[in-house]
Amino acid sequence: MSATQIIxxxxxxxxxxxxxxxxxxxxxxxxxxxxxxxxxxxxFRVIESYAPGINCVMPAVERAAVERPAAERLLVAHKQH
Incomplete structure (x- = not known):
């Protein structure tokens, strides 16, 4: 049985x-x-979500990796292997 609420x-x-x-x-x-x-x-695990206007907040470490130039990211990835 399904239930519907207005919220x-x-x-x-x-x-x-x-x-x-x-x-x-x-x-x-x-x-x-x-x-x-x-x-x-x-x-309470999320299966699917969409919320227009809500920005994703990334941790500083991930944000720094995204903002680096591509050549620098490749160099860092190569050094890690």
Whole structure:
């Protein structure tokens, strides 16, 4: 048996739907901003997500690796092997 709740969207604040499905999957979606979160109700692991306007925050180490010039990244990768 599935259940549907009307909640406020965590992305834009408009009304959104939270559907609890029979297979322990929870799907939250907003038609106003296209927010989507699908996760396991038992483990809370995210299966699929999309949230326009929310930027991903990378740890400083990963961000530095992305911002380096490509030649420098190749040199670092070569030295590690």
């Amino acid at each position: 406020h969207c965590p992305n834009c604040g408009s009304f959104a739907e939270k559907n609890s499905l029979d297979n322990h999957i929870v799907r939250t979606s907003c038609n106003s901003c296209d927010y989507l979160l699908v996760q396991c109700a038992k483990t």
